[in-house]
Amino acid sequence: MTTFWLITAIVLLMLALERITVIGVTRNPRGRAWVRRFPLLHPNAISLMRIPMGLISIWLAYRGNWPGAILWFAFWMITDLSDGTIARNCSLMTESGKWLDPLSDKCMYFPPLIYFSVGSTISTPINPWLVGTFLIIDTLGQASRLISQKKAANSFGKAKTALTTILLSAIALNQIDPFWLITPPFVNALACACVILAFLSCYCKVIPDIWYANSFTLANFLCGIAAIILAWQHKFILSLVLIFLGQFFDLFDGRMARKYGSTKRGPVFDDLADATSFGLAVGCIIFFCLANYEELVPPWAALTLAVFFVACLIYRLYRFLHPTKDMPGGIFQGLPSPAGAMLAGSAVLIARNLEHPYFGLGAAAVVLLTSVLMISSVPYRHFARSIWPCIPRGAKLLLCILMLVLTLIAITHKIYRSSFIWLCLVSTVIYTVAGVDRRKPEDIAAQDQLANCCDDGSGSDSTANAGNQRP
Structure with a gap:
């Protein structure tokens, strides 16, 4: 259990440092000007960099490096908060960013969801039917942005992304140190909640x-x-x-x-x-x-x-x-x-x-x-x-x-x-x-x-x- 809580503490520390740094820099006029001068710090650039990172985290997990996979995945999911804060505070919001940001999120968590449902070494796998349903609904939600005026993520979409991140992190941490709370019924209940939130997010885009x-x-x-x-x-x-x-x-x-x-x-x-x-x-x-x-x-x-x-x-x-x-x-x-x-x-x-x-x-x-x-x-x-x-x-x-x-x-x-x-x-x-x-x-x-x-x-x-x- 020591490794479980150590990795959890590191992730929370990463999150706290990111919030303090990004909010502090983007609320300062000089900081905003500095961010604008570096294209790699622009929200769309961060979203593009995030696209292949889900596959890399699964590659690390497949090789047995679960701590590295968790920290890598957590770091890039935390950047989902960074690009939103930078876009708002630095006036770098674009129409393309409204669909690119959620697309990069899906590229991050789709590979782990598939791996955690079909991987032979996963101790608490997700029901493949739940994963398949989630992938279909979430893909339809992304596609709806092509025809809908509502391109930005809504509250249910944000909650879905946060809960999916918690689900994947819980399963991965359980691979390192089995935790009594992370049982198959709890994992599938979390996955079911993600499916419902994905449906509500998609539903709110089209009605x-x-x-x-x-x-x-x-x-x-x-x-x-x-x-x-x-x-x-x-x-x-x-x-x-x-x-x-x-x-x-x-x-x-x-x-x-x-x-x-x-x-x-x-x-x-x-x-x-x-x-x-x-x-x-x-x-x-x-x-x-x-x-x-x-x-x-x-x-x-x-x-x-x-x-x-x-x-x-x-x-x-x-x-x-x-x-x-x-x-x-x-x-x-x-x-x-x-x-x-x-x-x-x-x-x-x-x-x-x-x-x-x-x-x-x-x-x-x-x-x-x-x-x-x-x-x-x-x-x-x-x-x-x-x-x-x-x-x-x-x-x-x-x-x-x-x-x-x-x-x-x-x-x-x-x-x-x-x-x-x-x-x-x-x-x-x-x-x-x-x-x-x-x-x-x-x-x-x-x-x-x-x-x-x-x-x-x-x-x-x-x-x-x-x-x-x-x-």
Whole structure:
């Protein structure tokens, strides 16, 4: 394990040095002028140099030099950050660079993906069908740039590249020092996530902008349907994982609606998806988990509590479209439904794992309190409009990747599912307490203006409602 962590530390050090150096140089006028004088430091030149480097890393791995292969691959993948920063800060962005940069990325990770799926010496190979599907979708995404106006990489493409890099690095490091976390199910789950991100990246390039929001609403709705089915099969943790994923789709549909607009019925569709994922699915978890505590929470009481929670959540969604009280921009009236869903769902699952009747009674009290908070007039900060937009772009991507990896760990490693539930509970409790808005009206107005400036794009007041509840 010493070699595993040593190489990981070297890669992280390389990344830190690259960020410090490139950002420091390109933010200085003299540094920018110096970069412009050297054609080899231009973004397109870096992208061209990166094209054959994936094959070289595989050649090193084939010869058994896995540390060299990992460091070589990591160095050139880090340059993907360098060329983007140089292009933006030095005003060297070109139309050709918008398709050349993602093409060079594919030339970097396509060879390792193929080798890690068919190589005879790979200890944790990737399913060849997943690799084949990924290659086809990613190639179609690259080809779509020839006919689409959207040539630059979108957020899903960037996340796909980052997650694919993590996947390949994990497999390669496992060749040096086997790591208990890197198992075939975890590797294939990571590969499956890469396929989904590749599809979303390609999908967003070819559909009209106005369909973005409803597409993510549909994904949230499908997560809710699957979560209900899993809850009826008593697979409660996997059900909560899908509800958790539905929150990310719910986050993105609101952002897409504010940036690109939405269809006339977009808010209604969003409410339907939220009622399914955060209402009915969580209601099923509440009933089946609390019904186990027949001594203190009889089945009829568990059913009543579950129905009460769903009713409060549906009213919460209705009130968002028909508010009973004027709230400042970026402020919710009552606890947002995704936060309520995670708070109630994680509480009853933890109580179920602890198995003591009094924990079931405590979970029932949490569900009741959550229901009341959702229909209350307590002001809560809008996560998607007041908090998320002002997080640095790189930190957003890192946070999304981290949460996705933790979710995949919970799916593929049963021993960590309880930790995942605790993480959901603690983070939601923090928001429930710290998310209450205690600012003065003038501070709220200033914060809302700042959020609109920090966001990638903001629509009119009418389109802002197209994305409904956000945690």
